[in-house]
Amino acid sequence: MTQPATGTDPHPLDDAARAALTDLVVRGMRRGPAPDLDRLVQAGLALAKGPVTMPTASARTLVGGWSRLPAGSPERERVTVLYHAFLPVNSRLRELCTAWQRRPDGAPNDHGDAVYDASVRDQFDDVHTAITQIIRRLADQVPALARYRGELGAALDAFDAGDTTALTAPLSDSYHTVWMRLHQELLLLLGVSRAEDEALENLLVSRAGG
Amino acid sequence: MSTASSAPFPGVPLIPYGHGHVRGLDAAELGTHGMEMDSLVRLGLPTVPGLTIPASRAGDLTDTAVARGAVELLSALASRRVGQSERPMLIRLVASAPVPAAGLPPMVAGLGLCLDTAPALCAAIGRAEVLYETWSATVRSIAEGALGVPADDIDGVVLDNPDPAKRLHALLEMCERLGSRPYPDDPAEQVALAATAKLARWRSPRGRRARAAQSLPAGTPIALHLQALLIGPWARSGHGSATSRDPDSGAFAPSGVFHRGVRRNESPSGPGEPVTRLPGGADLLRAALATLEHHFNAVAYVGFELRDGELALLSAAPYDHPSPAAAVRLAVDLVAADTMDRATAVLSVAPQQVQALLHPQLRLRGGEPLLVRGLAASPGAASGRITLSSVDAVERAADGVPAILVMTETTPADVPGLLAADAVVTTGGGLASHAAVVARGAGRPAVCGASALRVDPVAGRVSADGRELREGDVISVDGRTGEVYAGAVQVRPAAPSAELDVLLGWADDHRRLGVRANADTAADAASAVRLGAEGIGLCRTEHQFLGARLPLVRRVIMAEDADDEREALVALADAQRADFRDLLRAVGDRPLTVRLLDAPMHEFLPHDGDGGDDDWQAARAAALREANPMLGVRGVRLAVVRPGLYPAQVGALFAAWIDVAAEGVRPALEVMIPLVSIPRELALAATDVAAVATDVARRTGVDIPYRIGTMVETPRAALLAGQLAAHAEFLSFGTNDLTQLTYGFSRDDVESRLLATYVERGLLPSSPFAELDGEGVGALLAIAIRRARAARPDITIGVCGEHGGDPASIALLEPLGLDYISCSPRRVPVARLAAAQARLNAAATQGEDAMASMIIPEGLS
Missing domain, CATH: 1.20.120 (Four Helix Bundle (Hemerythrin (Met), subunit A))
Known part of the structure; x- marks a missing residue:
């Protein structure tokens, strides 16, 4: 189980960045230049390794938190x-x-x-x-x-x-x-x-x- | 078998399994399934009771009266009735085409079920939900294909009702509400509707697409078959498929899976159980497969059904794509059983399959600690460091460190790591896990489902069976055996199995072309000899001048005067002599063709910034730099401008020969002069070599037995082969360079930028560097061979390009009258088999007389 999202979000992100991060976690990686992900890399949410950009563990936790449908809904x-x-x-x-x-x-x-x-x-x-x-x-x-x-x-x-x-x-x-x-x-x-x-x-x- | 074989309806033939032959019907009417069942009955093997409605009359089964007659006949054949209270019968409808075909309408298994008959069947099976699954699948298929119920509505009902009994009732209710008529209780009416649905499906766009994909005529008909489905208790009933050979070892052993319960479609879900665990034992299956293997002269593949532990065959056919191990072992077994002759056995295995058998594997010496065993998910072998995250795998790979990714689970985030790693080990998941699918797609060795392995990514530890390893420790993975070892294990091509050795021995008896190997080092030569090479057809000496020796050879090339050159050559001689000595020992008494230095000069010159602080060196290098080094001062041309070079090489070679001769080894030396295009170049080089031999004889008293010859790499050399033969005791075609120069292709340039486009647009059938160009390069070879043999009938002629290991090229080379082909060591077994097949195929097309008139030489060199 991923950690539940806490009330204090350490990574204030706008909608575009959230969407990009969610997409990155779902895909697992992006190949090729990804200037739109630079902010995420700087925020410690993504890692750029050569031609590949990958989400970090904290990014997966974060996305897991905000993606989850509310229990009992x-x-x-x-x-x-x-x-x-x-x-x-x-x-x-x-x-x-x-x-x-x-x-x-x-x-x-x-x-x-x-x-x-x-x-x-x-x-x-x-x-x-x-x-x-x-x-x-x-x-x-x-x-x-x-x-x-x-x-x-x-x-x-x-x-x-x-x-x-x-x-x-x-x-x-x-x-x-x-x-x-x-x-x-x-x-x-x-x-x-x-x-x-x-x-x-x-x-x-x-x-x-x- | 009952005697009730006469059709109850005049004009509508209903053919019980096994009766098609006597009625004079073939696959066009009986379909492949009817043909298979016919031959199974004739072989006396146990089959499911059934009958065929011939392809030309398949539409008749949509008539309820005809269907009723068919159900009656089936009841008589099976001695059971639909609806009888004890062990009632169900009916299955199957379709088959006159030729093997995919995309046939799927079977309908639950005909004869209605609310009245269900309780007795549930009691017989003991698992109601299994019956309801089959039943609802049957209703679904008829509702959609014959009652006109919209597919979307049906899909919705199926999705909303995971419980099979509820799903069935919802479907029956839907037929009543939306169908052209309610779903009938009468088995004959059900059969007629099922036939309507199946025929409609075959006519549908999906059926048309499937026919197009296999290039089947759009109007291909189908035969329909009804089978008696005898219901038994769940635990002792099931269905499955098996081949007659274990795919890994190739040994005769029923190999496949079965699934308990009632077969309701072609592709059962779930992994099933191995056939070795069949309730009632696998003996009958084993016996049936043995009979069929000898009947087909091929690996046999059967579909079967079990009822109360009793086996009945549903299908049987030669298995078209046996594993390489199975193909080889079957051929050897059939020859041993006198059901196949050796030539047929040699032809029955594709050379590519032999290559697959020599796959990379761990070179185990015994005693390597086995860490864990899992499922062999993707072939190949690798050693590397334990890596527990995708990110680390990518990082290690970027540093050039081999990584083995060890994971508990696979998410998309692991894909980059999986692609970067040298191999993958997963603790969960099976052969069809995402990790396995990705690893196979990327060509990475993988072991999946190694469930005994405990992985703790946080602590950076993995453990199994009391052994604990840390992240970064080296492990070795064999994706073909599923084994993971602690520690580094060398990876090398597998040794041929005993059966493959036997088969290759037969190939050797049937081939005319000799097979040698291209090997530059003692290790390569030893491996080539181990794989059956008759000698070394090409030893490139370039590597003797690279690495630590590069500065010395640089001095030779950049020398400004003879003294300087000589000094440098002496320094090189000892190192070369040691190299040659090791190589000669590995070659033994076999022929060894040593090609004197043939490297483009730029490979030896200092590059910018490499030794560039020396102004003199830089200036000299600049003066020697060439515009097109591949066509510049290389091969014999360099020897002409640096006259000490070849004598120094030959001196080292001869000295090494004397060293090993003292040990009792006498390799047959062949000294080969590269890149000759002018006969005088060869004459000059030959004179130099002879002078060295004379000198050695004078100093040591030893007459070195050697032969002199030349590479044929330029079109001019090929055309002047007759003149070259005056100076050469052997010729060897360097087909790589000859292809480049015949087309005017620079391989490095066109291979990456042009050839794919040319092949795609049909300008070339394939890359001429992979498959010999028979029309151009092949014609040059033919001319050269004819002229050389006219000038010197006993001249030895070989090919030492990469084409020597390509089966298609070997087929083109066989009729040209070469003495041998030489290929990379790992291709030697492929070449041995391909050369035999080329010979046998040529003999078959030329006829027996031509074969008899050909002279097969005893030895080859």
């Missing part, structure tokens, strides 16, 4: 229900990304088998249908989340247009990269740790299995 309850629907789909998505990278026996997928690749791509449709439905409802509570529908759809479109890196490549806005951001944002909203997230996902998946 109706929004929080609704988002929690949707988060529970998200987790089995999340598991499925990771399995599909894995299937794209390696064959069922564990050998790397050399993409020499059009039937296999088409089958993986086809199954992304099921995940995409499920996630867009969840995002649509999440956006009723947290409108900013609506953008993930477009971003995920764009990754699939890019893939269908021939960009074979658009499913899982780590440094581009691939389906998996965008998905990780969505996941991270859900965790921030609910103040759920990764360990709790993993345990809950295992429980929900095993319950649905069979």
Whole structure:
């Protein structure tokens, strides 16, 4: 669990800086020059390492504090229900990304088998249908989340247009990269740790299995 | 098998599994699934009872009367009935195309369920929620595909009802409210609607996209299949898939996972359990896979179902993409069992797979302390310092310090660290964790789910099994075995397995081209010999002049008079002699081709600010600086302007040969003169070398046996190969330079800026530096070989460019009549296999007669 936000905010930030910092925490990093993040670096909220700018631990705590939906609020309850629907789909998505990278026996997928690749791509449709439905409802509570529908759809479109890196490549806005951001944002909203997230996902998946 | 195989409806064929063959039907009608089940029945293997509605008549199943007949026939085949009180039957609808295809309509598993039949089924399974999951998935698919209920509404209901029983009732209610008709109770009506839904799905945009992605004709039909789904208790029932080989070792062993419960779609969720833990044991599965492996002459892949611990096969096919280890071991096993001949075995393994088998791995000597074992999530191996945060990993990497990122969890914030680290270890998460996906995407070795590892980032400690390490301590990770060791372990290519050695031995029997290696050091040469190289086809001597010896060679090059030059050369000689001695020992009695110095002069000149305080040096360096060093005073040209250079090198080489000859080692020396384009250049250099040999013989009484030859790197040298052969006992094509000079490409410039565009726009099929240009460079090779052999029939001719290790290039080189190819040591096994395959493929296209008339030389050099 992240620390709850305290009343005395040691980092007075304007809205633009808050948005930039939230975005940085959700993305985990920015590559390339980021002059807009200089202030955050000076405030000790971000670190610039070569071409990469990353949030510091205190920035993650800070963003965790102000992102969290208030306990007991109706929004929080609704988002929690949707988060529970998200987790089995999340598991499925990771399995599909894995299937794209390696064959069922564990050998790397050399993409020499059009039937296999088409089958993986086809199954992304099921995940995409499920996630867009969840995002649509999440956006009723947290409108900013609506953008993930477009971003995920764009990754699939890019893939269908021939960009074979658009499913899982780590440094581009691939389906998996965008998905990780969505996941991270859900965790921030609910103040759920990764360990709790993993345990809950295992429980929900095993319950649905069979 | 029941005898009820006659179609109850004239004109609508219903083909029980196993009967397609006798009806004269093939894949066009039966689909791939019908064909597979046919051959399984004929092999006497246990199968799920089922029948096929042929592709040309698949639409007939949407007729309730036809569907009723199909359900009746299925009941007879399974000796069970839908709705019977004890162990009732359910029906599953499956589609398959005439060829293997992705994007087929997903199966519908819960046909025959209605509120009346559910209680008996729940009792049989023992887990009601499993049945309701299957049931609601069935209703959902029919509601959307056949009853016209809007998909959005269905998705909403599914999302709002995580409980499967409530979801089912909500879906049934929705069909009644929004559907063209209520969801029927009658199994035949359900089957007819399911068939309608499946056919619609195949016609939908999604189906069309899938067909396009695989280049299948838009009008590809599908056959429909009904299977009897026999319900049993949850704990002793399940479904899964398995291959016949362990992917890591390649050994015959059922390998796969199964899931308990009822199969409701193609891709079960969750990790499942290994098939070794099948209720009822894996013996039957093992026997079925053994039968199938010999039937297919390939790794077998089956889908299966278990009911009350009893195995029934759902599918079986040759496994198209076996792991490299499985492919190699299968080939060796099939030859041992007399089901395959050696030539076929040699052709059955792709050279790239051999490369994958020689992956980097930890060089374990035994006794390395194992810290923890996790899941092998991404292949590769690395040693580095324990790093507990993404930021530290980025920092260490920036300092050039190898880092192993050790994490409990992965967030997006860890991605930069993951990319910067040399390897990743996570304590949580599985093979499909975000960390594993990112590590594979970035090509980093990763071990995931090392749950015995305790990580305390605050204290900077990790511990496992009573062993504690601190942040910054060195650990070693093997992403292919999932092992993490405390301490540094050397990383090197894996040694060939016993099976691979056998297969490569067969390849050696079938190839005509010799395989040598390019190696500059004793260590490289030893590794090349270990991997089967027949000699060293290229030893570059440049490295002997770099590092600490650079100032000496600088003195040679910048010398203003002969005395100065000689002095510097003497200082170099001893160091070179020691280098050669180690190398010659590693080479043993095999041939060793030593290329005399061939470096562009600028590599030896002081750079700005490097020794620049010496005015004389700076002025001299400026005077020697070249506009285009790659085409300047290098190779034999430098030897012509610095006449002492080659004799000094050859003197050191010959002295080293005498040293090792005294130890009983007699390498076959080949002295190679680089960058010749004028036959007289070669004659001059050859005379110098001969003078050294004479001198050595006079001083020591030892006649050094050596051969003299030249690199062929310029188009002129290739065209004048006949004249070169007058002075050369061997020729070796340097295809890298020859490619540069044939195209007029400067490799350093075009590789980064031009070739990708050229390949993309179709101007080149691939980089000519990766794959030999058969039309241009290959034609020069052919001319040179013909002219050289005409002038000197016993001349030895090889290739020592990088193309020597590329299978596609080897296929082009094979018919040219070379004696050998020489490649980097780690490519030697690839080259051995590729050379054999090139020979076998050439023989197959030329026919048996041509093969018989070819002379396969005994030795190669």
